[in-house]
Amino acid sequence: xxxxxxxxxxxxLVPAIVQDAASKEVLTLAYMNKESLEKTLETKETWFYSxxxxxxWHKGATSGNTQKVVELRYDCDQDAFLVLVExxxxxxxxxxxxxxxxxxxxxxxNVKEDRFQIFSILEKVIAE
Amino acid sequence: xxxxxxxxxxxxLVPAIVQDAASKEVLTLAYMNKESLEKTLETKETWFYSxxxxxxWHKGATSGNTQKVVELRYDCDQDAFLVLVExxxxxxxxxxxxxxxxxxxxxxxNVKEDRFQIFSILEKVIAE
Numbered sequence: 262x263x264x265x266x267x268x269x270x271x272x273x274l275v276p277a278i279v280q281d282a283a284s285k286e287v288l289t290l291a292y293m294n295k296e297s298l299e300k301t302l303e304t305k306e307t308w309f310y311s312x313x314x315x316x317x318w319h320k321g322a323t324s325g326n327t328q329k330v331v332e333l334r335y336d337c338d339q340d341a342f343l344v345l346v347e348x349x350x351x352x353x354x355x356x357x358x359x360x361x362x363x364x365x366x367x368x369x370x371n372v373k374e375d376r377f378q379i380f381s382i383l384e385k386v387i388a389e
Numbered sequence: 390x391x392x393x394x395x396x397x398x399x400x401x402l403v404p405a406i407v408q409d410a411a412s413k414e415v416l417t418l419a420y421m422n423k424e425s426l427e428k429t430l431e432t433k434e435t436w437f438y439s440x441x442x443x444x445x446w447h448k449g450a451t452s453g454n455t456q457k458v459v460e461l462r463y464d465c466d467q468d469a470f471l472v473l474v475e476x477x478x479x480x481x482x483x484x485x486x487x488x489x490x491x492x493x494x495x496x497x498x499n500v501k502e503d504r505f506q507i508f509s510i511l512e513k514v515i516a517e
Contacts, residue, residue, distance in 0.1 A: 262493045278406050278415055285413030287406055290469040302493065334498055336488040337481055341418040343489040353465055360464040361471040365390045365430065370462055 264298060268340040274310060275340060279352065281359075282331040282345040286372055288352035288359045291320075293342065305330045307344060326350030392426060396468035402438060403468060407480065409487075410459040410473040414500055416480035416487045419448075421470065433458045435472060454478030 269275050274292040281288055291309040293301065297317055300308035307328040311318040321327030328346035335342050353360040364370045397403050402420040409416055419437040421429065425445055428436035435456040439446040449455030456474035463470050481488040492498045 262491065276404055276418060278418060280415060287408060287415065287471050290404060290406060290464065332498075333493040334489045335491055335493065336418065337483055337485070337490065338488070341488075343415050355465055357465070360466070360469075361462045362465065363390065363463055365461040365463065370460075 262335065264295065266339055267295075267298065267335070268338065269295065270340075274312070275342060277307075277309065277342040277344050279307065279328065279344050279346055282347055286359055287361055288328075288346070288348065290360070298342075301330060301333070301344070307346060321349060324350065326352070328352070390463060392423065394467055395423075395426065395463070396466065397423065398468075402440070403470060405435075405437065405470040405472050407435065407456065407472045407474055410475055414487055415489055416456075416474070416476065418488070426470075429458060429461070429472070435474060449477060452478065454480070456480070 267275055273294045275298070277291050277293045278287060279289040279291060280286070291307075292312060293308070294310040294317075297308040297310050300317070300319070307320040307330060309318045309320060310316070319327075327349045328344075329349065330344060330346055332345040333342060334345070351358055353362070359372050362370055362372060395403055401422045403426070405419050405421045406415060407417040407419060408414070419435075420440060421436070422438040422445075425436040425438050428445070428447070435448040435458060437446045437448060438444070447455075455477045456472075457477065458472060458474055460473040461470060462473070479486055481490070487500050490498055490500060
């Protein structure tokens with residue numbers, strides 16, 4: 262994939278869905294500019310662009326909760342990324358495992374990082 | 390959750406990550422406006438706003454590949470949705486199971502809908 266082909270929006274950003282590679286839970290939706298995409302590819306850790314702080318943001322730089330990039334996928338339109346990661350701690354600034362903690366029906370969702378982990382490990386063992 | 394609290398962007402849109410509730414694979418990143426969010430809640434099928442066609446879009450209306458909504462989650466900032474679905478066919482307009490088919494490292498990723506399904510079923514049985 263050529264970074265030049267990525268369709269950044271009018272603000273120079275592309276959405277990046279962060280998914281736990283083991284549990285398959287979606288952790289965060291963040292945004293990357295060209296520089297954060299390059300940094301992510303180079304360091305194999307997630308780098309985003311903070312829209313609120315308007316700056317490059319190395320996830321976990323201050324909290325220690327970095328995310329190791331296992332795989333970086335992109336979609337059919339090349340205007341969205343899916344980043345499969347090994348999280349080194351909570352993804353959410355609230356300290357929660359995932360930012361997607363609330364459901365429209367039930368107020369609080371109990372998303373656990375290990376919910377599918379054993380099956381994921383089992384699946385990998387069988388596949389090998 | 391009150392729809393009035395959703396932080397739609399300056400175009401009146403909010404990103405919606407569509408995830409297969411069974412396989413946990415991420416299928417699509419689409420966008421919803423207030424009307425499509427209301428339609429999704431009302432019909433329990435996914436409705437989006439097509440940015441290219443600039444119109445309300447009932448996923449599967451023409452192709453038959455609708456998505457039954459199992460759960461609708463939102464994030465800590467209330468500016469992104471995670472829609473867990475039971476897909477009635479391919480999510481991608483290319484006919485692929487997911488729009489996220491290509492990897493930055495390997496050209497083509499083989500994402501299968503049944504990869505984790507048996508483990509998901511097994512997990513549910515154990516949980517019950």
